[in-house]
Amino acid sequence: MKRPILATLGTVFSAFSLMACMAGEAPQDVDQATGEEVVSEAEQAIKNGTPATPDEAMVVSVWRDSNLCTGMLLSPSRVLTAAHCLTSTHTGDYTVTYAGEDRAISQILKHPNVSSGVDVGILVLSTAYSLGPLTEYPQVNVADTDGLIGREVTCYGYGAEDVGGTCTSNADCATGFTCITARHRCYKPTTTLRKGDFTVISDPDKDDIWFRLDVLNASGQTTLPGDSGGPCILENTSFGTKHVVGVHKAGNNTDMSTNTSREAFAAWVLAND
Known part of the structure; x- marks a missing residue:
């Protein structure tokens, strides 16, 4: 079925081996003036991010055993x-979770130009989610990356908790945390979805395939391990629509965060709807 992916059916490489799943979330402090949750340094998806609900951009967590990534429902x-x-390559190794409901996988699709840097894939669920009549999926549109430069986007992720410690092996980390040797820091998965608002900047290497986020932003936010695959969403306020413009690819937790641009993947996604 070929159609634009806007449905009204109802309302870093950063995916590292994160070896223990959280049993629950630690209690959070609340800002007495605003009533909003205060995000601690050790409790982070998007680093210092704002708590988000999955239905804001149809965001899911993608599990392969105890390894965590983020994703977005296209349908x-x-x-x-x-x-x-x-x-x-085994479908049984994956589980997708949306709003607390798990789904198994029946098919794994990867973009044909993955080797050239188009770091995008699609998981087909064995059983579709039952979603209400006002659910909206962010649109996928074919458009040049140049038009995104300087725009503000909201990016989502189920990134890992950062215990704040440096490491060279798992022995250096607290119980339940894993040493991500590429970053020499201790992490573990989180069940908390967070978001941050970032400005799109050009990628110096492949500006027609990738774009970068201007990180850290003014709120000290950036992406973390486990945010891989998470969507960056552009709001079209004139029409009240949301557009997925990027899929998180990689980051270094300080001053670099790279996304695969819709310019590189939109046509393929639409052809595999």
């Missing part, structure tokens, strides 16, 4: 994520 049965999260 009740298809999930957009990063191809580098899809390291296994």
Whole structure:
């Protein structure tokens, strides 16, 4: 079925091996003036991010055993994520979770130009989600990356908790945390979805395939391990629509965060709807 992916059916490479799943969230402090949750340094998806609800951009968590990535529902049965999260060819190795409901996988698709840097894949769910009549999926449109430069986007992720410690092996980390040797820091998965607002800047290497986020932003936010595959969403306030413009690819937790641009993947996604 070929159609634009806007449905009204109802309302870093950063995916690292994160070896223990959280049993629950620690209690959070609340700002007495605003009533909003205060995000601690050790409780982070998007670093210092604002808590988000999955239905804001149809965001899911993607699990391969205990390894965590993020994704976005394109429809009740298809999930957009990063191809580098899809390291296994066995569908039984993956579970997708949306709003507390788990789904198994029936098919794994990877963009044909993954080797050229188009780090995007699609997971087909064995059983579609049952979603209410006002659900909106962010649109996928074919458009040049140049038009995004300087625009503000909201990016989502189920990134890892950062215990704040440096490491060279798991022995250096607290119980339940894993040493991500590429970053020499200790992390573990989180069940908390967070978001941040970022300005799109040009990628110096492949500006027609990738774009970068201007990080850290004014709120000290950036992406973390586990945010891979998470969507960056552009709001079209004139028409009240949301557009997925990027899929998180990689970051270094300080001053670099790279996304695969819709320019590189939109036509393929639309052809595989």
